[in-house]
Amino acid sequence: MWKEKPSSIAKKNPEMPIYYISVSKKNEKKLLESHSRCVNIEKFLKLDTAYKGLGVDRKAACLAIQDGIIVDAGSAITIDIMQSGIHLGGYILPGLSNYKRLFSSIDALRMDFNFDISLVSLPQNTRDAISFGCIRSIVLTIQNVAKDDCVYFTGGDGKFLSRFFDRSIYDNTLVFKGMLKVLQNNLKGLL
Amino acid sequence: MWKEKPSSIAKKNPEMPIYYISVSKKNEKKLLESHSRCVNIEKFLKLDTAYKGLGVDRKAACLAIQDGIIVDAGSAITIDIMQSGIHLGGYILPGLSNYKRLFSSIDALRMDFNFDISLVSLPQNTRDAISFGCIRSIVLTIQNVAKDDCVYFTGGDGKFLSRFFDRSIYDNTLVFKGMLKVLQNNLKGLL
Incomplete structure (x- = not known):
């Protein structure tokens, strides 16, 4: 690859x-x-879902997983929920870099994130406060839908986010695995 | 007022x-x-805290409350935790309008929020997906620190956010109540 x-x-x-x-x-x-x-091969990507307008990359990543939460953390963070091969829905957060860019438009908050921030103790300065707020809000919404399910991370910030989860897998090839599955199931139609 | x-x-x-x-x-x-x-009257605003660089408006709002969570939802959302008159720390999220602005920079995600979104059922389209993601991530981080404590909302989006909380008070005069308290305690020094 x-x-x-x-x-x-x-x-x-x-x-x-x-x-x-x-x-x-x-x-x-x-x-x-x-x-x-x-x-x-977009037309071969058939995902069982009621979601209207799911991006083809999200669709491919979902097709790679039978059960679990798929988090693609790029310029946006998409969170999709798969159960027994069925897509139950999903939602979208800004990507980490976009959170940072957002704060940079406010003078007093223009600073780099502290990526070593503890999500346990309460922040005691502005840099920790913006880092804690963004990272914790992302982590909490994922934990909230994941409960005890495994969380599959992909995308640029997936590795970083995966460390906040006990049951998580970081796999930056998820989209390609979904595509490969589709190819294997549709060899006749494609060749 | x-x-x-x-x-x-x-x-x-x-x-x-x-x-x-x-x-x-x-x-x-x-x-x-x-x-x-x-x-x-900034120099009279004395808040018991280890936090470095707390804005004077946040300080005033905190001084109005003895126990509870103070959420000021404006262009940024600040969340501060008060216990027995002591400020335990706080953190910062982007404001709702800034979340929206952020998505507007990504073609496929440029759309208005659905403020009537259910935070219970999983979104089934892009507009609901970005609304759910942002509002739910904000609400969850506040619930997570608040637990059973009362949440005091102030600022432009405070009223909207307060409806997601059982124990909440919306008071757009919190900063001024804190200032008034300080004035009453320092009448001699000021007059």
């Missing part, structure tokens, strides 16, 4: 198909220009 | 002192220009 920037996608064997999903029209265009055999 | 805009402060009886606190140098200047007998 590896990462590539949309601005410099390496040439691949033109015979090999690239199965993909995308949440960015602009970057999808760049992928399609770089390779002749690209197959968008 | 009444409100005046800093840009159009009405003339008062010049003999009457105005006791004030301020968190804005700019607006303080405008007050001082409008009236000759202004007395800043």
Whole structure:
């Protein structure tokens, strides 16, 4: 597994198909220009849910998990609840970097987070107060829906957040695992 | 009690002192220009606390309460814990309007909050998902420190938030009640 920037996608064997999903029209265009055999598998991602407008990346991550809470912590934090392969719903919080950016618009609160903050003792200064508020509010809402279920973290801040949970797994490949599952179940339709 | 805009402060009886606190140098200047007998009472606001850098408005609101949680919900939401007249600490969350502004920077999440959102059933669309996430994370962190204590709400969004709490009081004059208490205790020093 590896990462590539949309601005410099390496040439691949033109015979090999690239199965993909995308949440960015602009970057999808760049992928399609770089390779002749690209197959968008979005239509094969069938999630049992009543949720309207679930992003295709969230859908893929959910499909990787049968039971548990899926937290994708990027520029936004999405929290989705899966039970026996059914998506029960989900909700959205700002991402950690966006919380920080938000405070930076208020003079007295423009400072870096203290990521070593204790979530137990009450803060005694402004830097700890904003760090505690944001991190604790994120952690509490996740704990509140998770109860004793396992929490699967993915995304840039997933590793950091996972350490506040006893039953948690950090897996930055969750979206790809969901895609792989879909591919394996739809080989005939795709090949 | 009444409100005046800093840009159009009405003339008062010049003999009457105005006791004030301020968190804005700019607006303080405008007050001082409008009236000759202004007395800043900040130095009389003595709160028993280990917290460094507590804003004078938070200090005043805390001084109004002997026991309980003080939530000032404005452009930021400050949460302070008072016990037997002692300030145990506090923390800070973004204000509701700032949460909304934050999401507006992400294309797919640019929408108004649903303030009638249920905090019980899981959201099934994006608008409910961002509303639920923000409001629930705020409510849960306050409930988590409040436990069975009374929560005193003040500030623009205080009334809205107070309805999620069984033991809560909404009082938009908390800061002024704290100031009044300080004035009554320091009459000799001030007159």
